[in-house]
Amino acid sequence: MDISYSYAKLRCNYGRQPMFCERGPEMCDTIATNKAEFKHFILRNPVHQPTQHTPIYWHNEINTIRAEYTTTGVNHAEGGWPKDVPVTDPEATQRYRRKIEKDDNYISCVMSGASGIDHYVLQNNAIDMYRTYYVEMPSMPDVERSSxxxxxxxxxxxxxxxxxxxxxxxxxxxxxxxxxxxxxxxxxxxxxxxxxxxxxxxxxxxxxxxxxxxxxxxxxxxxxxxxxxxxxxxxxxxxxxxxxxxxxxxxxxxxxxxxxxxxxxxxxxxxxxxxxxxxxxxxxxxxxxxxxxxxxxxxxxxxxxKSSFDVPTxxxxxxxxxxxxxxxxxxxxxxxxxxxxxxxxxxxxxxxxxxxxxxxxxxxxxxxxxxxxxxxxxxxxxxxxxxxxxxxxxxxxxxxxxxxxxxxxxxxxxxxxxxxxxxxxxxxxxxxxxxxxxxxxxxxxxxxxxxxxxxxxxxxxxxxxxxxxxxxxxxxxxxxxxxxxxxxDRSDKGILTAMFERESKRERILEARMREIRLKRMQAEERGGSPRGSTGDAGPPIGDRDLVEATTAYMQHARRELAAM
The missing domain is CATH 2.130.10.10 (YVTN repeat-like/Quinoprotein amine dehydrogenase)
Structure with a gap:
């Protein structure tokens, strides 16, 4: 059985999305059972196994002192050039470069780093940096996360x-x-x-x-x-x-x-x-x-x-x-x-x-x-x-x-x-x-x-x-x-305005209803009768109709909001 297989492929095709296909199982090798090994099996009962039941502790040290930092700066004006080399003179800098390039240490440093640089150059050539991957996949809607x-x-x-x-x-x-x-x-x-x-x-x-x-x-x-x-x-x-x-x-x-x-x-x-x-x-x-x-x-x-005649003190x-x-x-x-x-x-x-x-x-x-x-x-x-x-x-x-x-x-x-x-x-x-x-x-x-x-x-x-x-x-x-x-969002102001108006309308209806109840109670007390009896004889109040309508409108709006969610 061949255990190796060689194929040729362009370097620019490396790193792309792998494409797999379904394939049935293949039998590579099989090992038959050895019946002679059954005779070496021995059943041992009981089995002696040491166990440690005492609690285990660790000793850890951590530095909890708060770190304090300071900000400092250094003005390095001339760069990495020596003091005797004028930076503004191109001929002087060129002569200094030639001098460094002839040095044995410079040549050894370049030769030692050439292998790593060659690896990264080949790696950059293998990856298509300007291609947008997974474009054909449908985009998922953004999930709103509050944090x-x-x-x-x-x-x-x-x-x-x-x-x-x-x-x-x-x-x-x-x-x-x-x-x-x-x-x-x-x-x-x-x-x-x-x-x-x-x-x-x-x-x-x-x-x-x-x-x-x-x-x-x-x-x-x-x-x-x-x-x-x-x-x-x-x-x-x-x-x-x-x-x-x-x-x-x-x-x-x-x-x-x-x-x-x-x-x-x-x-x-x-x-x-x-x-x-x-x-x-x-x-x-x-x-x-x-x-x-x-x-x-x-x-x-x-x-x-309470009145315009009161003097604040x-x-x-x-x-x-x-x-x-x-x-x-x-x-x-x-x-x-x-x-x-x-x-x-x-x-x-x-x-x-x-x-x-x-x-x-x-x-x-x-x-x-x-x-x-x-x-x-x-x-x-x-x-x-x-x-x-x-x-x-x-x-x-x-x-x-x-x-x-x-x-x-x-x-x-x-x-x-x-x-x-x-x-x-x-x-x-x-x-x-x-x-x-x-x-x-x-x-x-x-x-x-x-x-x-x-x-x-x-x-x-x-x-x-x-x-x-x-x-x-x-x-x-x-x-x-x-x-x-x-x-x-753009629609937040309109929705919040409608919500405040709805709640304000509900409270105004309740306030009108409470004022009506208090007025009837005062009138009943002035006549010397029972507040409950006088309120019942007057028939259904006018504010109840508005209250029922406001409650119905609120429940309909709440159902629409729940359905939209």
Missing amino acids: CRLVNVYRDLPSRRPISSICWQPDGQRYAVTYVNVNWNRVPRAPIECYLWDVENANYPEVTIKGTCPLLDLQFNQRNTNVLAGGLMNGQVGTWDRRKGGLPVVTCPPHVAHRELVRKVLFINAKSGKEFFSTGPDGAVKWWDMRNMSEPTDEMIMDAA MAKATGGSALEFEPTMPSRFLLGTENGLVLCGNRKGKTPLEKIPLKFEAHLGPVWSVERNPNFLKNFLTVGDWMVRVWSEDCRESSIIMSPPHRHKITAAAWSPTRMSLMVVMQWNGVLAVWDFLRRQYEPALTMQVCAEPLLAVRMHESGTLAACGSRNGNVYMIELSPNLAFS
Whole structure:
């Protein structure tokens, strides 16, 4: 039997896809059994076999010390030529080349490397680099995969201090972080410095921000990105300049500051670009001008008046816990309070009712976050009572979308600036939940266990791909979202608009129905009769027909969405 076969083939045909064909089996050789070997078989019973039942341990050593890197550079101007050979003279360089080529070491190096070079040259000639392989195979549809990954961790240097706020620089290269660690008497238990981090360097902060007392919030100026405004724990507000170091440039006097700590500071869309406003638990909202910090330019007491004759007082004011400002609405803002209300303020209002035209009873406890949707300004989210709610300014009595109550406390949430239907939610157990209302409304589209400690703050990057999450141990986790979670499709805006309108219409119908029930109950109580009997005698209410129609339309739309999936 021949065990070798030689054939000729062009080198350019090597490496191509092999083509196989079906073929029947062939008998190459057979070996007959030897019956004489059967006599040598001995059955042994029992068989003695040693066995080790004790546990086996290994001793491994691993280096867990964090590596620190530095960036250095060398300017090599002349290249690899000797000092006595002028690089700009072609004759001198040619003479030097001839001298090197006559050297025995040069000849031996070329001869030793010729075999390897010849191998790679032949390999390049064998592979057709300009051919597109597997073109005839049908392309598979792209599978949408939602994912997020941890890019970097920025750790607090001196100690583990909880993070109170995070703010991105408008150009997206830096972000400011404030740390607060105090006892019940508001005495600092750790250093009070705050940091300005560079995204590319997680080893050391770029600038250290210092104040007379702990900073609770820092915000970048949208026009001059080197200037920051912050709120202190003693009620004062101040400004810092990154180019001048970490000390404050100017702070307001104590007698015009807030009576309590400053929760939030935000820049407003003014012509000068140097105005901002602040709020705190004292119930006042104050506007400041960086050019003159001796007194606030304006002040509003957040006391929700019931009539135009009521005079707002600081004794009845509700303390602020969250603040939101939209640049396209320069005179209006949203304030989340400590007693669960969300107040819509109007700076240009003259009467108490015009200054606070809208009031939402959002939560039973404090409102930890409030933020408008960047694409749908009438809709905003609130965080409190272990849940997240999405509100519409057209529906004041109830939210249009709400998450189920979670087992772990929800601490913060933020909308995505590029994907209009997505929001990022932080939880006390260190889980990051990504909610996409175009995919699911009853549960998050993606969850990720970021860390073991609680997450306290989150701020989205303007590109929509990065989310900075702050924890209780002072760590900032940079999370990168997949492209399908960072960008919107062409049809997303229309679908989300229809969804918000549908939910708003449903809530308006329910509000009208509840008002009708309350009115009939009041009328029955005034007549001295039974509310249940008077409601039953009046016949079927008018709002039930609209409610049934809205429910039918919603169920039909849900069936179409399920069929499309």
